[in-house]
Amino acid sequence: MTPRAKRASALFAGSVLALTSGCGWFRKADVILLGDSITKLIEEQVTRDVGDHKVAIHADWGLRLDQVVDEADALGSDAPDQVIINLGTNNVLQGYDPVSSVEDLRTIVDAFDGSQCITIVTVNDHMTYRGRDLSAGAIRFNQGIVELAGSNPRISVLDWNRLLSEHRDENPISADTVHPDPTGVRLLAGAYRSAILRCA
Secondary structure: OOHHHHHHHHHHHOOEEEEEOOOOOOOOOOEEEEEOHHHHHHHHHHOOOOOOOEEEEEEOOOOOHHHOHHHHHHHHOOOOOEEEEEOOHHHHHOOOOHHHHHHHHHHHHHHOOOOOEEEEEOOOOOOEEOOEEOHHHHHHHHHHHHHHHHOOOOEEEEOHHHHHHHOHHHOOEOOOOOOEOHHHHHHHHHHHHHHHHHOO
16 A cells, blocks of 8 residues: 555544445445545535435545545445545645646546446635635636536536525635535535435
């Protein structure tokens, strides 16, 4: 195992949550959620009312796409039916090149070549950090997501950025411009559940 893989495994070791609705614990997860702190904030809500799906959440604070590449290889070997990927926010926050970030995202998607449905979540393109406007990088990253989805019929886009715009009057995002507030948690968890149930 490479050093990067060891770091990724260590990060995930304490942050994997496997939840089952109406079935035994022996069955492997058929839905994998890969994410950062945004997914951790909604992990309890997103696993409600998902039928008999077994959902495994692999998420931790501060994760970037490049930190998940090796772990995705291991997870992809189990060929889950569905994968939801909500990563990239920290790449934008830390000034990573959007083109390179999308290439890491493509590598993660390729690791799940046995999965039927892959959903990729866009990032908020109105992020700021210490007074800096990060919209340019976020917009370029989101464009890359759309292009990636257009190249693979198994990929669909969960447009978190659009949801935020549509519900802006309800203030669904915290003052840090990154994390959903309780309204945002409800919106995003509902969107995750819809994606899970839509895949047939």
